[in-house]
Amino acid sequence: MRAVVAELQRIEGLCGRERHAPKWAPRSMDLDILLFGDMVCDEPGLVLPRPDLLRRAYMLGPMADVGGDVVHPLERRTMSELWERFDRDGHPLTRIELSLGAQ
Structure with a gap:
């Protein structure tokens, strides 16, 4: 995993990501591992499943879209179930349709 x-x-x-920038500074790219199968890990630099997954609409919503049947290894609920229970009013998420094909 390392x-x-x-x-x-x-x-x-x-x-262009600068690793020594302040924690909440803007980033040109931010790639995170949210889940890795049923792996549960809590080590410096790697926590799985990522705790923010259950607190961030921009993580959980798309995860429910593409992997709705995936079971969260700690919550023992599917991504769809977790998304249904999520406070969407307090954390609105707007779907944006992208046209990525040739014009």
């Missing part, structure tokens, strides 16, 4: 984290950080660097 090799995966190192590769993601390498890609962030290629995109």
Whole structure:
């Protein structure tokens, strides 16, 4: 797993990410591992599943869209179930349709 984290950080660097910037500074690229199967890990630099997944609409909403049947290894509920219970009024999420094909 450390090799995966190192590769993601390498890609962030290629995109101009500065690793020594302040914690909440703007970033050119931010790649995070939210889940990795049923893995539960709490080590410096790697916490899985990522705790923010249950607090951030921009993480949980899309996760429910693409992996609604995936079970959160600690909550033992699917992403769809967690999204249904999520406070969407307090954390609004706006879907934006992108046209990524050739024009």
